[in-house]
Amino acid sequence: MNRTSRRRIAAALALWAVTSTAPAAQAAPVPHRTGCRLVIGHRGAPGYRPEHTLASYALAARMGADYIEADLVSTADGVLVARHENDISQTTDVANHSEFRSRRTTKTIDGVRTTGWFTEDFTLAELRTLRAKERLPAIRPHNTRYNGRYRVPTLQQIIDLTRRLSKQLGRTIGLYLETKHPTYFRSIGKPLEPPLVDALRRNALEGSDAKVFVESFEPSSLQTLRRQVGVRLVQLLAEPVDRPADFVRSGDRRTYRALATTTGLRGIARYADAVGPSKDYVIPVDAHGNSRQPTSFVRHAHAAGLEVHPYAFRSENQFLPTQLRRGGNPNTKGDAVDEYRLFFAADIDGVFSDYPDTAVKARGNSCSA
Secondary structure, three states, X not given: OOHHHHHHHHHHHHHHHHHOOOOOOOOXXXXXXXXXXXXXXXXXXXXXXXXXXXXXXXXXXXXXXXXXXXXXXXXOOOOEEXXXXXXXXXXXXXXXXXXXXXXXXXXXXXXXXXXXXXXXXXXXXXXXXXXXXXXXXXXXXXXXXXXXXXXXXXXXXXXXXXXXXXXXXXXXXXXXXXXXXXXXXHHOOOOOHHHHHHHHHHOOOOOOOOOEEEEEOOHHHHHHHHOOOOOEEEEEXXXXXXOOXXXXXXXXXXXXXXXXXXXXXXHHOXXXXXXXXXXXXXXXXXXXXXXXXXXXXXXXXHHOOOEEOOEOEOOEHHHOOHHHOOXXXXXXXXOHHHHHHHHHHOOOOEEEEOOHHHHHHHHOOOOXX
16 A cells, blocks of 8 residues: 555545544443454565565464465466465566466456456466566565565465464464455356365364454455354455445445444444454554554444454555654665554554564564464
């Protein structure tokens, strides 16, 4: 998310905070079910390795992350793989493969017209011939040294990795899985939920005691999963003025702002266990990029029985509030530890972090949940 987007969210949230319904005075926050603040390796540890690679996931776990997060998309043959988007132009070396030149095409994904190469046009065997690369080379040039080393991982490989790491590290490494563009994939006959449910059942990860969260920006995907598998579910919240893609398709006029009201959060609690809001829902920034006072969002969510896991925490200056930046280079690191502590003081339940070691340092303890 760029700085302009954050300011736009902040402006929308400032209006929302004034107009939203206040929580009932007698509503008490729900106790933290996990017993501590979770550190979720956001796409692994992409501050140090290219995102969504087994190396990035393994490093996140070794740095102390409680969960590793994978965005799931489908191949042509229905296999779930981890990519930030189904467009793999910026995250693989596909452009260097002359045999796939004709696969480059233009599609409309959730209302956005995109030209590139897409996972659903490649079989798993074809994807396995590609290699991952750093998605943000201008911001993280040090990660480009790993370009070409790693393949696109499948969901099963990620599950197998967490089991190996759990044995090696002596603690259970959890899975935090996102259904990415589920309405789009359903529209092309490759729904994400059936193979996800199958994988969880096949690996004995379907019970409520399994260390698994499944997240989505689209309520219908989570509602489908709630009927089929008993893992914990998380409703992600994007920019307040935007609408979930499944709402757009069905004609539902509600925005993410509506989902974030006390009424909206109570509705989410009927099918989910947590919410994953962008950071500004919890602590917005002002016109100068400085942190404002926390909103009542966390209190609202806890009163509805929902945990709160905001995203995404990054250590580079350009992603931090102005008062925590150090030096004039937007790509050098600022006082990220202090940002985590601001959010922990706001009573959140977990963080999505590109730098899990920094999040663990700020938290100062470990989790066993």
